[in-house]
Amino acid sequence: MAKFYITTSIPYVNSEPHIGYGMEIVMADVLARYMRSQNADVLFSVGTDDHGGKIEEKAAEQKITPKEFADRMSQTFNDLLKLLNISSDRFIRTTDPHHEQKAQLIWKNLAKYIYKGTYIGWYCTGHEEYFPEQVVKANNGICPDHNRPYEQLKEENYFFKLSAFTDEIKKAIESDALKIIPETRKNEIMSVINSGLEDFSVSRPKDKITWGIPIPDDNDQVMYVWFEALMNYITVLGYPDHADFKKYWPADVQVIGKDILRFHAAIWPGMLLALGLPLPKTLYVHGHITVDDKKMSKTLGNVVAPKDIVSKYGTDTFRYFLLRHIPSYGDGDFSMERLEAAYNSELADQLGNAVSRTAAMITRYQQGLIGDIPEPDHDIAPYQEALSNCRFDQALDEVWERVKGLNQYIDEQKPWVIAKDENEKEHLSEVLAYMAGSLIGIADLLTPFMPETADKIRSVFAEGVVKPLSGTLFPKHELAPKV
Ligand SMILES: [Zn+2]
Structure with a gap:
């Protein structure tokens, strides 16, 4: 292993x-x-x-x-x-x-x-x-x-x-033996090293x-x-x-913020080399978050604490929003308005709706019986590629292509129309099973990002019979009035 x-x-x-x-x-x-x-x-x-x-x-x-x-x-x-x-x-x-x-x-x-x-x-x-x-x-x-x-x-x-290790550190970073992601941060530290480590x-x-x-x-x-x-x-x-x-x-991945790049990409490798130890394989460097386009500071009173978001929108919304809407390779801006908009359109309207429509139709037309779920036919290579490059934003974009694709499929197939035709029972069953299968596939891809949501989706469809959730997956929020 x-x-x-x-x-x-x-x-x-x-x-x-x-x-x-x-x-x-x-x-x-x-x-x-x-x-x-x-x-x-x-x-x-x-x-x-x-x-x-x-x-x-x-x-x-x-x-x-x-x-x-x-x-x-x-x-x-x-x-x-x-x-x-x-x-x-x-x-x-x-x-x-x-x-x-x-x-x-x-x-x-x-x-x-x-x-x-x-x-x-x-x-x-x-x-x-x-x-x-x-x-x-x-x-x-x-x-x-x-x-x-x-x-x-x-x-x-x-x-x-530290100066004694300049060349060795430089070589390790240049050759990607110590891989720095993203490239912009690699270039940044290379220029520090090229000007000489003191x-x-x-x-x-x-x-x-x-x-x-x-x-x-x-x-x-x-x-x-x-x-x-x-x-x-x-x-x-x-x-x-x-x-x-x-x-x-050695560590496989060390996750840090850009403000401490020099400590982790110069001083730390120097210490390890001096100890005769191998260097970490990958250093992933995320950017900074501004709030409403301003740097977070106590003086400005705009510091956002995770609990401010979690108490209103839940843990998975926090996880989803920051990883999809703050660029994985750069700085990003946070605002409660954008979070709320993403919550309502992407989580409630797109994902939540796909789950509740699918569960409701299988319940209405087939007494909850899901039928034979087809093997997933999606290519997950781009998702895997994104994760191996720490492109969390792209990995979630990939998942959302499927969420949107499923809603489009439902709108085009119109199971509620198929259901009116007694001779189309088999076809209806195929369409509904495909919908459930898509959601299980989506849940699997969401598991690392939104573990609770993924478990909930799986619990609805995983056992052959629809088990409705006790509440809505992402209950819609009223948009906050602008002050
Ligand atoms: Zn200071």
């Missing part, structure tokens, strides 16, 4: 999850569910990044310990998994003792490439990231994402010799920040939060000698 190891990024727990992260875990979930259906031995890991100065700050504001703050916030990410019906197998936190221990082991194993130096430059605690002079200047000294001044640092730090700082002095993993044999420094967070992808498998690590590493 082929193994399939898939990870998402582990979000920083400084604020509650928004729809961008919701989309990311659904994307990974679709791949995990799909690969399980192909009989792969899947391990799907998610988690949270609990350390860093910002967590320490926020905890201090609330007069609790950083661990208490991280516990509380990490739980909101854990709750989201349930809300979005995510089939993850593991949830790692960087405060898990085994992660902390293994991070220290990894540090020791990287010792040959770690040296002490002086970092002079800039840092944004909101980002927990170092920034070069040009960026700071271009932004007039204030981080536009966090609306706070960059801090000027002059620190004794440890550095990781060694980077991997620790912070303890007098500036205490909320981090201590560095072995140095009481004055803690690990830079990003450096140890990346290690989660192997510590969760029990690096270096657990059977899971031997079986599942």
